[in-house]
Amino acid sequence: MGGISKRISKVIRDMQTFGVQQMIVDGGEYSHLLQEKQREMRKTYSTINENDLVGLEENVKRLVGYLVETDKIQVVSITGMGGIGKTTLARQVFNHELVKNHFDGVAWVCISQQFTRKYVWETSCISLVQNLMSKETQI
Known part of the structure; x- marks a missing residue:
């Protein structure tokens, strides 16, 4: 029994050394944390x-x-089955010079299966403000 405890303690120390966050299993809390982590990893970015x-x-x-x-x-809406390159196509269009020069501002918003209107509006506004501020600093 002591050998198992030592091995568990070593695993926990190694996790802390490498920055792995410990998720506490407390009813549905672990499931919720795991879902949040997976949702964060699935987000797409324009850069x-x-x-x-x-x-x-x-x-x-x-x-x-x-x-x-x-x-x-x-x-423009881009739809289709998963894995066919929708995000890649959207990213190419979003970063295209003609598009950036044509519009005063552009926003990249990732809308996943679990989204809220508030999240979409907040993300859109933040993205637009950041885009407009970066354009001002380039002038």
């Missing part, structure tokens, strides 16, 4: 560099055209 992509050029060109060639379209 990942993907310069070596092949096969998206035509779709990027088409979507950029929809956004900048008419003032009537300011939002």
Whole structure:
């Protein structure tokens, strides 16, 4: 029994050494913490560099055209099965120079399966403010 306790103590020390956070199992608390961690890991971001992509050029060109060639379209929805490259395509369009120059501000908002309107609005506003502030500092 003492050997098991020593091994558990060593594992806990190693976790602390490497910065692994301990999740306390307390009823549904562990499940809730795990879901939050998974949700955070699934978020998408606009800043990942993907310069070596092949096969998206035509779709990027088409979507950029929809956004900048008419003032009537300011939002484009990209839908499809998981894993087909929707986020990658959206990121390429979002970071395209024609799009950035055409609009006063742009916002990247990740809408997961569990989202709230408040989260979407807050994230949109924060993203727009950050975008507009970075444009001002470039001037």
